[in-house]
Amino acid sequence: xxxxxxxxxxxxxxxxxxxxxxxxxxxxxxxxxxxxxxxxxxxxxxxxxxxxxxxxxxxxxxxxxxxxxxxxxxxxxxxxxxxxxxxxxxxxxxxxxxxxxxxxxxxxxxxxxxxxxxxxxxxxxxxxxxxxxxxxxxxxxxxxxxxxxxxxxxxxxxxxxxxxxxxxxxxxxxxxxxxxxxxxxxxxxxxxxxxxxxxxxxxxxxxxxxxxxxxxxxxxxxxxxxxxxxxx
Amino acid sequence: xxxxxxxxxxxxxxxxxxxxxxxxxxxxxxxxxxxxxxxxxxxxxxxxxxxxxxxxxxxxxxxxxxxxxxxxxxxxxxxxxxxxxxxxxxxxxxxxxxxxxxxxxxxxxxxxxxxxxxxxxxxxxxxxxxxxxxxxxxxxxxxxxxxxxxxxxxxxxxxxxxxxxxxxxxxxxxxxxxxxxxxxxxxxxxxxxxxxxxxxxxxxxxxxxxxxxxxxxxxxxxxxxxxxxxxxxxxxxxxxxxxxxxxxxxxxxxxxxxxxxxxxxxxxxxxxxxxxxxxxxxxxxxxxxxxxxxxxxxxxxxxxxxxxxxxxxxxxxxxxxxxxxxxxxxxxxxxxxxxxxxxxxxxxxxxxxx
Numbered sequence: 001x002x003x004x005x006x007x008x009x010x011x012x013x014x015x016x017x018x019x020x021x022x023x024x025x026x027x028x029x030x031x032x033x034x035x036x037x038x039x040x041x042x043x044x045x046x047x048x049x050x051x052x053x054x055x056x057x058x059x060x061x062x063x064x065x066x067x068x069x070x071x072x073x074x075x076x077x078x079x080x081x082x083x084x085x086x087x088x089x090x091x092x093x094x095x096x097x098x099x100x101x102x103x104x105x106x107x108x109x110x111x112x113x114x115x116x117x118x119x120x121x122x123x124x125x126x127x128x129x130x131x132x133x134x135x136x137x138x139x140x141x142x143x144x145x146x147x148x149x150x151x152x153x154x155x156x157x158x159x160x161x162x163x164x165x166x167x168x169x170x171x172x173x174x175x176x177x178x179x180x181x182x183x184x185x186x187x188x189x190x191x192x193x194x195x196x197x198x199x200x201x202x203x204x205x206x207x208x209x210x211x212x213x214x215x216x217x218x219x220x221x222x223x224x225x226x227x228x229x230x231x232x
Numbered sequence: 233x234x235x236x237x238x239x240x241x242x243x244x245x246x247x248x249x250x251x252x253x254x255x256x257x258x259x260x261x262x263x264x265x266x267x268x269x270x271x272x273x274x275x276x277x278x279x280x281x282x283x284x285x286x287x288x289x290x291x292x293x294x295x296x297x298x299x300x301x302x303x304x305x306x307x308x309x310x311x312x313x314x315x316x317x318x319x320x321x322x323x324x325x326x327x328x329x330x331x332x333x334x335x336x337x338x339x340x341x342x343x344x345x346x347x348x349x350x351x352x353x354x355x356x357x358x359x360x361x362x363x364x365x366x367x368x369x370x371x372x373x374x375x376x377x378x379x380x381x382x383x384x385x386x387x388x389x390x391x392x393x394x395x396x397x398x399x400x401x402x403x404x405x406x407x408x409x410x411x412x413x414x415x416x417x418x419x420x421x422x423x424x425x426x427x428x429x430x431x432x433x434x435x436x437x438x439x440x441x442x443x444x445x446x447x448x449x450x451x452x453x454x455x456x457x458x459x460x461x462x463x464x465x466x467x468x469x470x471x472x473x474x475x476x477x478x479x480x481x482x483x484x485x486x487x488x489x490x491x492x493x494x495x496x497x498x499x500x501x502x503x504x505x506x507x508x509x510x511x512x513x514x515x516x517x518x519x520x521x522x523x524x525x526x527x528x529x530x531x532x533x534x535x536x537x538x539x540x541x542x543x544x545x546x547x548x549x550x551x552x553x554x555x556x557x558x559x560x561x562x563x564x565x566x567x568x569x570x571x572x573x574x575x576x577x578x579x580x581x582x583x584x585x586x
Binding site for chain 2: 181182183184185186188190194
């Protein structure tokens with residue numbers, strides 16, 4: 001299982017699509033104005049990644065190398081269309097809230113990136129698992145970003161959860177504070193860039209601390225020079 | 233004996249950063265005084281709030297970054313940032329506005345980029361943009377100048393208004409902004425812009441009470457005071473003439489052209505020069521030695537760019553005044569400007585010369 005553990009580590013932390021590869025920044029920054037939107041798009045992207053990685057891995061031996069990219073794009077486009085139609089049918093409110101960003105999953109670099117880098121070179125099971133983990137990693141970043149921005153900008157958490165999860169989810173909405181003036185910047189795109197920057201900085205700080213702990217500072221032996229360089 | 237290796241410029245001015253910053257603050261005093269006279273004592277309270285926040289944030293970040301706190305705090309650069317932000321926001325804005333703004337300016341815009349000398353953007357203006365984008369309503373709630381104010385606001389009222397949103401006699405800030413007829417009075421630039429968009433001519437709009445001699449009531453004197461302060465800075469050689477002259481020159485040129493073509497739909501050049509933040513920005517903000525261009529030719533381009541942008545945004549943009557946006561946009565172009573305006577190194581020939 002060591003291989004699968006490595007996939008989990010890569011997808012969720014070490015090679016996280018949102019924080020490290022910085023792929024799919026467009027939906028990442030545009031949609032994360034609330035936790036509900038972020039979770040919705042995160043789940044959709046995760047599902048797309050799972051399906052495309054599976055299909056691409058299945059057909060990897062039959063696709064000629066020269067035309068693999070168009071074929072992968074066709075696969076991705078079909079899967080995204082299916083997901084979009086499903087959301088249109090069953091999650092109409094969320095579908096409207098996310099708008100253009102659902103069809104735009106096609107252009108998300110993570111999807112084609114994983115298809116090319118992993119799924120086209122590995123067996124079905126690891127490929128599907130990789131898609132799932134990369135998707136989860138992306139969704140986690142989306143949710144963190146969405147939650148922070150929603151709390152700062154609107155003072156709520158999980159507002160409109162019923163759009164995504166059904167009527168029972170109204171109880172999930174938390175009103176943290178009631179502000180007379182909303183902190184609009186957090187909701188607007190510049191706020192997304194700022195929070196994203198802090199998230200990446202935070203991840204790097206954690207990594208740096210872990211690296212420092214793992215490898216205690218080596219004692220450098222510096223030799224004092226005993227001979228005189230320029231004898232005068 | 234140690235041989236100190238220093239990079240250029242090798243010729244140093246005798247003044248330290250702290251002295252320069254003190255001179256800047258000194259030069260801003262007449263402007264602040266006139267502003268306090270016309271727009272209420274709130275500006276002084278904002279100054280105190282901003283300064284305290286700036287010093288606390290600066291000390292906190294310096295402590296985290298394990299730098300020498302005392303040395304860096306005493307260069308007064310944080311105080312100048314606080315000063316510029318405090319005079320830029322409305323006098324009776326709620327207290328948390330200036331606190332959020334100053335904290336953002338010092339922590340994010342200045343210290344996260346590496347502290348004094350490393351920031352890409354002018355901290356005060358970046359914070360102003362943050363506040364304007366986030367809280368448009370309190371950021372545009374300027375009171376009309378004292379002579380046209382309906383209710384007189386005392387110093388105690390200023391404290392009450394800033395901390396509770398209501399003056400001690402019970403008026404809310406939005407009530408303080410109203411004239412005798414109960415209509416909110418906007419700033420002169422805002423009024424003119426709204427009127428022009430509603431089809432009035434400039435001359436018709438200028439008859440309103442918010443306007444006074446040459447520009448807005450009170451605003452003319454505030455700008456004049458900052459102009460005097462700026463001239464003092466020039467005389468003390470704290471700033472060079474290039475940036476202010478280029479800013480004012482290009483703003484004057486653009487507005488003169490527009491005014492000559494269509495005097496009914498454009499404000500006069502003099503109105504533009506003595507309205508809003510023009511003089512404060514030209515002499516105190518655009519001349520920030522860190523985020524402005526550093527070459528001689530570059531400074532002219534940088535200033536001219538700010539002037540053009542201010543004219544464009546004031547005339548066609550969504551906001552009544554534009555200096556914060558113009559300065560930030562110009563800050564972004566500084567690396568490019570500096571790259572193409574490198575002066576000839578002594579001993580090297582001109583590019584075209586044989």
